[in-house]
Amino acid sequence: MFVEVGNFALILAFLAAIYQGTLPLAGALKGDVAVRSTAHAAAIAQGLLIVLAFACLTQAHAVSDFSVANVVQNSHSAKPFIYKLTGVWGNHEGSMLLWALILAAFGAAVAATKDSALTAMTVSVQGLVAAAFLAFIIFTSNPFARVLPAPVDGMDLNPLLQDPGLIIHPPFLYLGYVGFSITFAYAVAGLIQGRIDAEWARAVRPFALAAWVFLTIGIALGSWWAYYELGWGGFWAWDPVENASFMPWLAGTALLHSIRVVEKRGALKVWTVLLAILAFSLSLVGTFLVRSGILTSVHAFAVDPQRGVFILAILAFAIGGSLTLFALRAGKLQSEGSFEPVSREGALVVNNVILCTMTATVFIGTFYPLFVDILSGERLSVGAPYFNAVFAPLSALMLFAMAPGAMLAWKKGRLVEALRAAAPAAGAAFVVVVLAAWLAWPKTIVAAFGAGLAVWAGGGALIDLGKRIRLTAEPKRAWSRLGGLPRPYLGMTVAHVGVAVIVIGVMGAGVWRVETVRLMNVGDVISVGGFDATLTSVENLEGPNFLSESARFSIVKSGKDVTELVAERRFYPVRQMQTTEAAIRTTAMGDLYVVLGERRSAAGWAVKAYYNPFVFWMWFGSGMLAVGGVIAGLPKRAAHRASAPDAALGSVS
């Protein structure tokens, strides 16, 4: 019964979205306020209907209703209950429904803001996007399809996906991807109205920040999952689907920066609108990549050319349509005021150029093999070496420009003054380069420079913050000044320091890590990174839907007991798959990471141990990015709290 209700709700939501995407838009164009305003009600109705559909699918998974094809293919009666729930979106159909749910939620969020021509049009454009995706779900990927007769049990969820990290990874990623649909819809509405101004920027910025924060968390979670679950000690493989999430993130980061210029200076309008379209377009291309089977990847759980054609049609409609509008209307957007190259807005242009180059780099690397294949039939692959080789210099440039760029004032900045102020950071960076090069000599001179640049960028941001709160001149009032700083400035500083922290983590985990492999019996010791791990026992255990071989290690460092770790190898009988659960001890300085291998005759188990310096910094820095994004998006403080010195500072933010 619930299944039919869900299916029906989905169809009604599709109809509501069609209404939402057409009549209110026409109403807004004609100036008919009554018709225009119905967009809001339609958005909320569409949202509630999808909530209902999603609840029905969740119910089918929760009670293991094996008459539903989706449940049969992705669940099993013995699967732990929590994974039955998360299995709802651990597959193609369910994840598309989640996508539609989030799309509707964002639409409803805009509908809940004040009623104006801009919001009504935005909600309406959002409705068009929703209608396209709901059609995709209903016609090619219906999660409510039945199988009759119902099988006795299901095929279980891919065990790699039965993991706490993956419970929340896809929803965050989708919140990010789909969040950019709002900035996209605002851009289209702005183009239709022919008005992109500070008011537009203020309306868009919180949504752009929200999408960006979610995407940041989603990517970090995915990377974290790859790190601890796949048992290879790495965290990023430049896999096409990882790239698919990284491209909108890069474009979205550029967008966040350029929106600020529209808001503060009324410049870069055309560019900002283009970025808003681009960020969402890249999210759509990401979906296209994963679903069409055009590129093979671990994430490609719904390879099906039929769906690919449908998604290509959605791409042509959304991206082609918006870019046509852009080509016809963007010429009408006028910049206000003058534009000095040496200024905050000038620095933001540099930022945008670098970020867009990075985006293009990832795009080319991801699609080049396909391009060559079509052109010449020759097949090749673009791997991590290409990406690392082009990303390192671009990132270096970015880090180098970040510190002085963020110090420049709006309208007209003084570069020499900024560089002079940042001099202590340069000193600290020099010390770090020398120290790191000396400690890790000779293999990682590049990583030493990376760490030095991170210190320069993060140190520069902190120095500027210290100056603004007059930390040395008036330390007693520094704290209250900190609270009085403009939120976007504060958020930016936290995020910039976060970037520096991530870079140190990447250098540590990517370049400075050490590893050893050996065959071990109980009582043997494996040494890595100053730790000695003794294998104390290996037992066979039984989990709810897996069998496990579980090895205990006692860890000793310089003669002192540190901790005990458990590494596992799990076997999932239903899927005939093995997974490894690495034993990880995390500290701020580095992770000890032990992976249990197969037993090889009497010689014992193959064990691989890594010491990955500074890995924690990647996760912590990603957290700082997210927190920075949240701070930057917080509403302005009430005017009466802006006391005199704060107001003076406000003008330089």
Place this chain on the structure above:
Amino acid sequence: MTRALLFAPLIAFAAIAAWFAVGLRQDPSRIPSVLIDQPLPTFTLPAIEGRDNPLSSEYVKGEVALINVFASWCIPCAIEHPVLMQIAEDEDILIAGINWKEKPGDGAAWLARLGDPYDFIGDDADGRVAIDFGVTGAPETFVVDRKGRIRLKQVGPITEQIWEQDIRPVVRRLQAEE
């Protein structure tokens, strides 16, 4: 800004979309016509570090064989791996591995961890042999007949479904051939 420039993104997108549309019509796992029914490239690869069963094109002649390109850094390979283990257990078929672009020792450690379905494993650290095979990424698998000709190419991981529907029937047919 000149108006013509505003059309640039649209034109770029149209080009990319057209290219996607062409790409979609190509089945990514279809065998390139140059390789089908052609004899296997002649090659000899050393054993990977930690193993002593090197691979040469001579070793697979006279038997129906799967030649599987894999690497420990390749995540889809980890997904495919249990299926290969199952095939090695259930089927009377030679399975040869080309360990592609691997650091010394990593391949053996990976197999130690997940199990080893291969009869022979060649170390293709610089990827030269894989180029002869037209490999674009790991995993890829070639089905070779008794006369040493490539008869099927699978791009991407072999799943249980792909094995049962696409590959096993071909293997059975080739095994019946003289």
